[in-house]
Amino acid sequence: MRLLLNFFMSKNPEQHFFDIAVIGGGATGMMAAFWASQKGARVVLIEKNERLGRKVSMTGKGRCNITQENFTKETLVNALGRKGRFLFSALHKFDVKKTKDFFEKSGIKLKTERGGRVFPQSDSAEEIIDTFRKMLTKNGVVLMRKSKIKSFEIKDSKIEKIITRKTEVIARQYIICTGGKSYPITGSTGDGYQWAKKFGHRIITPTPALTPIKTINDWATELQGVSLRNVRLSVFQNNKKQTDRFGEMLFTHFGISGPIVLDVSYEIGKLLKKDRVKISIDLKPALEFKELDQRIQKDFEKYHNRKFINALDDLLPQKMIPTIVKISKIDPDKKTNEISKEDRKKLTALLKDLVLNVDELVGFKNAIVTKGGINLREINPNTMQSRKIDNLYFAGEILDLNGPTGGYNLQICWTTGYVAGISASQNSL
Template identity: 40%
Template sequence: MSRVLVVGGGAAGMMAALAAAGKGHRVTLFEKNEKLGKKIYITGKGRCNVTNACEPQELFDNVVSNSKFLYSAFYGFDNNAVQQFFETHGCPLKTERGNRVFPVSDHSSDVIRALSGALEKAGVEIRLHTPVKKLLTEKAGEEGSLRIKGVKLLSGEEVKGDAVVLACGGLSYQATGSTGDGYRMAQETGHTLVSCKPSLVPFHIKEEWCRQLQGLALKNVNASLYIEGKEIYEGFGEMLFTHFGVSGPLILSASSYYQTAAEKLRRKKEKQAGKTGKTAENMGREAPALLKLDLKPALSAEQLDKRILRDFEDNKNKQFKNAVDGLFPARLVPVMIQLSGINPEKKVHEITREERKFFIECIKGLTLTVTGTRGFEEAIITRGGIKVKEVNPSTMESKLVSGLYLAGEMLDLDALTGGFNLQIAWSTGHLAGASIP
């Protein structure tokens, strides 16, 4: 039996503690907040999308960074295992559109209650209001390799342990305690931190008309994101106009690919600047991009043209501004009329084929200029983290410090919306705890 110390009482930390206790280890979980699962409590707008009930391969398809690293983790504790865990521990689940899995109650508190009850039953010691300051290590051999020997608390107390699971979260929603402490502690033991960026985060938009639509939600929209003319994302779903730009599930997923492309663009421009001897200014951190919205994805341009012609025929004596109500939500109508360039007072039977063609192009390719993303305070997850090449994917044990395990948002892993990021936390946490000898 080993003495296991888990740092962080979020999804990955709690699951790691349970898996370790399940193997008969003596486990202590340290959480700096006043309660466990503070970030779980606010996920999914307080409903908590615990996982996604898709086929196993789809789990990997929805991981944006380092999906191959998760092979052992996902297959060792997959989405079916997660659902079975919560059902068994008194939290019945339901599956909604997009295979998103939620508690039947729609209360994230039931997810936390299930985990807390399981921890208590497993005999895990929980120490709340207990921040960990650093990892304690010692040399493990003549080659200078390190071995974990415990943790030092902010209070100065040193707690000895045979294994430590570091599951402190990333930098998103810092009010929940995700302030990067785990990154710092891992770096102090020699680990590399891949640059952290806010991900699953809303976009800032340049166009002023976008702000006129604040609060308008659109369903069944297709979105394509382009950087330097290259399509980097295409998806279908819901979005929301805000006072600064756009948000909603469709936009949040697009932001994951935006960060990847922006980083590549930054490196490319830095390389070019190095060759010319010039300085590269403002490169990549906020890379400009184009977001094109298809407001009628179920119709081809030709079908949409026929639809508009029918509407015009039914309203042939009306002005343009009064003949397109059936195409858009009421608040979107004046904006689309403005963008069409057609005189709103013009009678529909006077509208030319060219004008109609441009109007269709606006509907099928409504273009917004993305100037950047919101910050970590609005990001659902962190992109970046501890380099996965320094962690054994079969066990989650550090390759640099024996006895140290890393899990969850600590690692350079991120996925799209729909329960996939919590699945990463459950799977990596479970694998870490279960792998401790």
């Protein structure tokens, strides 16, 4: 009898009924599920990982740069190009101010740092995830973790059900928030694109964006962990300057990363298709060549009895000094008062133009976001509803939207997640 029952059950998986099924428990999915449940809908949040918000926990180096103070309609169009206009209506409903109010009302105190970057005061991305988890549980959202969607059943331009390994989920409305393809270790493996294609959506080819850069120079890896502030990074191809950025960067075990590196990575990717690319770092952009030379001269006078290697403490981060000395080819043991004018000028030139040769971009494996995704023309910008399938919504990084570093990308998730959650709840009750 038991065998027969087991056989019957395996043939007929358990069915669960909800108003709304949200697929993907990242930043967007948590936001969408919260707002849909807040408006009274019975919501299930389906996530293939054991825990929610795996990528959120890594954001802002574990501190979560949740939004960008200067994220307005105007900056949006500057940062995202024409695609930014897609967000106008959604931002009207849930902008940066509303996002900050939402987090503060949820009990998360916020602070704004340089460049308009907003973080939780606790400096902890885990606080964001914990808060969502508690609010979702309080609202009765059913969390189906370790649940990977196998397929969807569609009838008459409507999704009928979702099939996972063990269950079938039947909902009135479905919100897909499965993210892009970047940092696949977090669960973002592009599954949503495959489903969307089957639903008749066009996918703008996903490419890695905001990626660290592998460099050829051996000395760069010696500097692993060195972080530089207020430097200017310029990109060159065939001796012609292509673009530049001012701000923060850091050296890694394979090359360089950090905000200004990530921000130029997309342009570098395009340039690499044509020819080799060089990066020049101006370590002292506030000083003209002559001013810097005078400054070095002063330092050398101040430390006239020191060896060259011990005379750069006021100029460079400690960990960087041996590498700079090595590249300068000036004898590290030479006393500063023995260094020739010519050598000093060579050092000045090096600090103004530290050259790195680009090998390649690191690709999806370490990319911060995915460029490309669901074609925005097939999504209603007021609701995030699909124009192909009646009871389907897309939100977050899965859409063909991505911004620069500084909190833009999470704001896109909060805004589109909110709108999808609210719209789906209105259509489900």
